[in-house]
Every structure is written in structure tokens, then in C-alpha cells.
Amino acid sequence: MTLAIIGGTGLTSLNGLEIERREMVHTPYGEPSGPITHGVLDGKPVMFLARHGYGHTIPPHKVNYRANIWALKHLNANWILAVAAVGGIAEDLSPGRLVFPDQIIDYTWYRDHTFFGENLSQVVHIDFTQPYDRGLRALLIESARAAGIDAVEQGTYGATQGPRLETAAEISRMARDGCSMVGMTGMPEVALARELELPYATCAVVANWAAGLHGQTVVAMSEIESTLRTGMTQVRKLLTELIHRL
Numbered sequence: 001m002t003l004a005i006i007g008g009t010g011l012t013s014l015n016g017l018e019i020e021r022r023e024m025v026h027t028p029y030g031e032p033s034g035p036i037t038h039g040v041l042d043g044k045p046v047m048f049l050a051r052h053g054y055g056h057t058i059p060p061h062k063v064n065y066r067a068n069i070w071a072l073k074h075l076n077a078n079w080i081l082a083v084a085a086v087g088g089i090a091e092d093l094s095p096g097r098l099v100f101p102d103q104i105i106d107y108t109w110y111r112d113h114t115f116f117g118e119n120l121s122q123v124v125h126i127d128f129t130q131p132y133d134r135g136l137r138a139l140l141i142e143s144a145r146a147a148g149i150d151a152v153e154q155g156t157y158g159a160t161q162g163p164r165l166e167t168a169a170e171i172s173r174m175a176r177d178g179c180s181m182v183g184m185t186g187m188p189e190v191a192l193a194r195e196l197e198l199p200y201a202t203c204a205v206v207a208n209w210a211a212g213l214h215g216q217t218v219v220a221m222s223e224i225e226s227t228l229r230t231g232m233t234q235v236r237k238l239l240t241e242l243i244h245r246l
């Protein structure tokens with residue numbers, strides 16, 4: 001049974017991964033973000049894919065989400081753990097914290113968002129009431145507690161189009177909508193995983209307060225980068241616990 005990890009901003013490689021090989025998969029939907037790395041992490045088989053490419057060259061609206069998810073399914077991944085950087089909207093989502101979203105609102109547009117859009121013998125509507133896999137989320141929560149990580153165990157991810165950051169007014173609207181965090185890659189990734197029946201959960205790292213919050217006049221990329229560096233050390237600790245529970 002193999003865990004696939006999709007690494008986002010701040011996670012283009014996995015510390016401690018014993019790499020066995022890298023494999024490029026050509027999919028009916030085009031090329032994934034890069035080769036899939038097969039290896040062993042803490043004694044268990046793992047696949048790793050850098051969402052924005054290994055040199056972080058693919059912006060969020062240009063990621064080929066369909067090719068990425070299709071490739072992981074094709075390689076027989078059993079679970080997908082997505083690692084993502086987000087801006088914190090809710091009071092408790094301060095920079096540096098980990099959060100495991102349980103809901104998502106899609107504000108993206110014009111992305112290839114379904115495998116069921118063409119060449120069908122009948123129309124398919126998947127259930128998406130609970131977008132994230134309950135079992136994998138439960139393991140994330142248990143793993144964080146075991147690792148002594150003070151993670152926020154639920155929240156609503158608002159997925160924006162990017163690549164620009166949001167205006168203060170957009171963040172106010174998202175807060176009114178019930179979003180507790182904001183990122184640019186949550187959709188359509190999680191929906192595509194559900195379409196292919198791949199259990200998927202997200203571990204998000206809060207990189208910054210979202211635009212306009214807490215008296216902030218600009219969102220500084222330098223601050224985001226340094227917060228993510230420490231956040232990813234926590235993610236690595238979490239992975240050790242998670243892997244032994246799968």
C-alpha cells in the first residue's frame with residue numbers, strides 16, 4: 001500500500017526519502033508537473049510529486065491537475081496526502097500552524113476540473129458532500145496529536161485562481177462565506193481525486209495572515225518563505241507518525 005505525497009510551495013523534496021527511481025507518466029490529459037519519485041520513507045513505500053514542478057516553475061492556474069491525479073492513480077497510489085501553503089483567515093489560523101481542512105469552496109475558474117467532461121456514455125455526478133477522505137483525515141489528526149503538533153483539525157479551504165494574492169475585500173468576502181483559509185491549488189485537485197476514487201486529504205501550513213488581516217498592509221513573500229521553512233519541519237514530523245499508521 002503506497003502513500004502519494006503531493007508537495008506544494010515549500011515542499012519540492014522530502015527530507016529522508018530514500019529515492020529508488022523517478023518515473024515520467026504520459027497521461028491522456030498531458031504531462032504531470034514532473035516525474036513521480038518512488039522511494040522509501042521511514043521504512044514505507046512512498047511516491048512524491050512536486051505540484052509546481054521540481055524547480056517550482058508552474059503557477060497554480062497552470063498546474064495540470066488532471067495529469068497529476070491520473071498519473072498517481074495509474075501508479076497504484078492508495079492514498080494522496082496533499083501538502084499546501086495557505087493564508088490564514090480564521091483567528092486560530094496564525095502563521096506557522098498546520099491545519100487539516102474538512103471543507104472547501106471553489107472560487108477558481110477555467111481550470112480543467114473533471115475527468116467526466118467528455119466521451120461519456122452517461123453523465124456522472126460524484127457525491128462531494130465531504131470532499132476530504134474521513135479516514136485519512138482521522139489519521140492526520142491522530143498523527144499530529146502523537147507528534148505533539150498543535151494542529152487545527154478542521155476548517156474550510158477557499159480555493160482562489162491566483163497567481164496574484166487576494167485583495168482585502170476578497171478576503172472579507174471569503175470570511176463571510178465561511179472560509180478559514182485561502183490557497184490556490186485545493187481545487188480541482190481534491191475533486192479529481194474523488195472522481196478517481198483516491199482517498200485524499202490535505203495538510204496545510206499557514207504561511208501568512210491573508211490579505212488585509214491583523215493590520216497588514218501588504219503580504220510579504222519573504223515572510224511567507226521563512227514561515228514555510230519552519231512549517232515544513234513540522235510536516236516532516238507529522239509524516240513519520242502518519243506513515244506508521246497507514
Ligand SMILES: CSC[C@H]1O[C@H](OP(=O)(O)O)[C@H](O)[C@@H]1O
Nearest residue numbers: 008009051060084085183184185
Ligand atoms: C504566496 S504562496 C502562494 C502559492 O502557495 C500555495 O501553493 P501550494 O498550495 O501548492 O502549496 C498557494 O496555493 C499558491 O499556489
Ligand code: HPA
Nearest residue numbers: 085086087182183184207
Ligand atoms: O494568502 C494567500 N493566498 C492564497 N494562497 C496562499 N498561499 C499561501 N498564502 C496564501
